[in-house]
Amino acid sequence: MLGVSVFSRKSIAANENHGSSNCNGERRLIRKYRGRSCGRAIIDPISRAATKDGRSINLTESEFQILYALSSEAGKIFTRSELLQSMNPQADLVERNVDVHVSSLRKKMGPDGGRILTIRNVGYRFMEDDEFSRIGTTN
Secondary structure (H helix, E strand, O other), X not given: OOOOOOOOHHHHHOOEEEEEEOOOOOEEEEEOOXXXXXXXXXXXXXXXXXXXXXXXXXXOHHHHHHHHHHHXXXXXXXEHHHHHHHHOOOOOOOHHHXXXXXXXXXXXXXHHHHHEEEEOOOEEEEOOHHHHHHXXXXX
């Protein structure tokens, strides 16, 4: 069987939504993009927007970049310099800019803003889902 690819149906099922049949009776598969989930917030890098409980979170571009960077590698500690690079590598910014943006981001995210931890003298870390839910149930 030359030219035939074998794959598991389960491997693509998570990223696809089954559509209706077309006029020839063939099944179509429709890819459905899902943004990154961060607690009750969803971050969509395509539209560069974030929503929480279905409502838009009004983020600046810098706040979006920081949230996207932190949530992309939850659990990893990002230095302020790394976050500055994610905001705008060409801009002449100081590390204090990151602190101001993170503070504003925490407020806008409400209780989920507590996922952004300050690592003293280093930077910030985004809590993973299981870690955040453990802490949330003990408080």
